[in-house]
Amino acid sequence: ATTEIYTLSLHDALPIFNYDEGVPEQILEYTNGHPFYTQLLCQLIYDNVGSGKTATSEHLDAAVNQFLSNPSPHLILTWNGISKEQKVVAAALAELYSKDEPYQGPNEIASRLSSDDNPVKLTQSEIQKTLTDLRTIDWIEQKPGMKAYRYTMELVRLWVTDNHSILDLA
Secondary structure, three states, X not given: OEEEXXXXXXXXXXXXXXXXXXXXXXXXXXXXXXXXXXXXXXXXXXXXXXXXXXXXXXXXXXXXXXXXHOOOHXXXXXXHHOOHHHHHHHHHHHHHOOOOOOOEOHHHHHHHHHOOOOOOOOOHHHHHHHHHHHHHOOOEEEOOOOOOEEEOOXXXXXXXXXXXXXXXXX
C-alpha cells in the first residue's frame, strides 16, 4: 500500500508522489513532526527518488544518511551555541538510548559520565540543570511525572551519536 500526495488544482486532483506503506510514519519518528526537519527529510527523499514516483524505506534510509553526513546549518549552529556541559550531557543521553527504554534520568547519565574519562565532571544537580537547559532548546523532552528524558527528534539523536561521543568531547 502507498500514501499518495495530491496536487491542488481546479481540476481533478492527481497523485504526483507516493510513499510506500509506513514511510510517512517513519519520517515522523525521525522528526517528531518538526516542520523544518520534516520538510528537509522529505526533500532529501524526493531528490533520492529521482524520476520515480514512489518513495521507499530505502530512499528514507539514504536521506537520513545524507542528513547525518551533511546536517543542516541550524543543527550545527545550535550545537556550537550550547555549553560544554550541555554537549556532554546530550552525548551521554544519546549514547544511553535504547528502543526498550528511550528515557534516561540524571542517575543513569551520571553513571555513564563516571564510566569514561569525560571532559566535564558534573554533580546530579548540575546534570538536572543541564537537562532543563536542553529542554529549553527543544532537543529533549521529559517523561510525564518522572525525572527521565529522551530526545524529541531521533534525527538529532542519531547525529549526536554519530558525530559527538563523550570521548570526542574530551
